[in-house]
Amino acid sequence: MKTFSLLCFAMLTCNLTAQIAGGFSAVSPKDKEAMAAAEFAVKAHDPKLKLQSIESGERQVVAGMNYKLVLNVMDATAARQAAVVVWHKLDKSRELTSWEWLKAKEAQAGVLKSEFIYDTGPYPSVHATTIVETPTGLVSAWFGGTAEKNPDVCIWVSRLVDGKWTESVETANGVQADGTRHPTWNPVLFQPRNAPLMLFYKVGPSPSTWWGELKTSTDGGKTWSAAQKLPKGIFGPIKNKPVQLPNGDILCPTSNETDTKPSAWAIYFERTSDLGKTWQRTELLHDGLKVSAIQPSILDLGGEKIQAIGRTRQGKVFQITSDDLGKTWGEISLTELPNPNSGTDAVTLKDGRHLLIYNHTAKGRSPLNLAVSKDGKVWEAALVLEDEPKKEFSYPAIIQTSDGLVHITYTWKRQKAKHVVIDPAKVELKPIVNGQWPQ
Incomplete structure (x- = not known):
């Protein structure tokens, strides 16, 4: 029985490793769950912000799912980008675990x-x-x-x-x-x-x-x-x-x-x-x-x-x-x-x-x-x-x-x-x- 359990654990670990090589795997900016996570993050951080789109995204299988996203956000009249992590728990609730405003890319001459x-x-x-x-x-x-x-x-x-x-x-x-x-x-x-x-x-x-x-x-x-x-x-x-x-x-x-x-x-x-x-x-x-x-x-x-x-x-x-x-x-x-x-x-x-x-x-x-x-x-x-x-x-x-x-x-x-x-x-x-x- 113990051998069987170890074998099952090894197979599960191998399967997860193949699924999430490096911890995170790419997710489409149009993915419905990723978009729901993005909307949650913006509302949780500041309801006055407006989500424009997902610039890029990754997800990680945990006890639920972590979404690591770069968001295009309107802050009043300015367009900004934020890097966020949203935890989508097994009980279907969400938690904003990280929000970081990204520096705007320095303008180039001309x-x-x-x-x-x-x-x-x-x-x-x-x-x-x-x-x-x-x-x-x-x-x-x-x-x-x-x-x-x-x-x-x-x-x-x-x-x-x-x-x-x-x-x-x-x-x-x-x-x-x-x-x-x-x-x-x-x-x-x-x-x-x-x-x-x-x-x-x-x-x-x-x-x-x-x-x-x-x-x-x-x-x-x-x-x-x-x-x-x-x-x-x-x-x-x-x-x-x-x-x-x-x-x-x-x-x-x-x-x-x-x-x-x-x-x-x-x-x-x-x-x-x-x-x-x-x-x-x-x-x-x-x-x-x-x-x-x-x-x-x-x-x-x-x-x-x-x-x-x-x-x-x-x-x-x-x-x-x-x-x-x-x-x-x-x-x-x-x-x-x-x-x-x-x-x-x-x-x-x-x-x-x-x-x-x-x-x-x-x-x-x-x-x-x-x-x-x-x-x-x-x-x-x-x-x-x-x-x-x-x-x-x-x-x-x-x-x-x-x-x-x-x-x-x-x-x-x-x-x-x-x-x-x-x-x-x-x-x-x-x-x-x-x-x-x-x-």
Whole structure:
């Protein structure tokens, strides 16, 4: 009997250890019991406080359950964060065992605003933001649904009106004439000169089988045209914004992913001189294996010289240049900047400097960094927008608006779309030496 009891205790201990490795296990911020614990904590600490959301959470099996949570709380008119522990006892009662106000993260030079475009939406997962300035204001878009690649994933659009982002509107989906449905991917907003706003996106089961579609808006993103399927072999900008050349041509940075093993990832460029009615494209610019590169961004180096930089599977950001506005290109090569096989974006400012938004790490998708360069070759550290370990901050988009400010959007933990406003004249720069971000 004693042996049996010891065996049962050992099995129970082993089971609990597997369940709560390290004592605590992650819990979703949307978990009903975690939310009940959060609401209890706020009310118990100070009924005048208002719970906004759970930033992160863990739970631990004890005589009941401990919830260790980081809460977003409104204190009068100020947004603050608190770290709390709530004990949910076996008798169903709760006890607030710990409350600690967290220090606000120190503001970085040049950062004017950091906000979520929305708090909740009709989709649990979002990705691949894009942003553009139109004559009537800023417009942003992303794809959202139950999860990337699922058929319910649609393109959602939000507009900045009177300083607030509107509720997102489903603007495109993958529903076909025969009733079948495919996911949508990677929206790209672009405002040509004296022409309707353009929304490029992809439709299809996977990057190796998708096709490109285009919608336009004549009222700054309020309403949209019917979808236009792009010609076979033309996808439009694959993730990052096009540029409009002095002659009016729109040059789209794009790339190809084959279904071979290993998949060949190669960049190329598409061009339209009539707002998407007809197209030309270059050949693939490399074999896609020695340097596996996708999702380029275009920088203006002056005159007819342009540069493209972006994502690779080789652990570094790639670069390639053209001396004739993208008609022909040189050899692709790797820079010293790390890339964890994650999307980047870049823009050339009116003062001639270049900004690159990317994950400065060899693995994972945190931190999210902003670097600055005068020549597209030597980069300096500017900002760290996110740095929470083991979380995802990814697929950024970056533009400069007519007032000189810089706007960045990105995927925040696959849960929300975030918007940051920066004054590029005020950022403080430090050298990046041998690819190492300065401490």
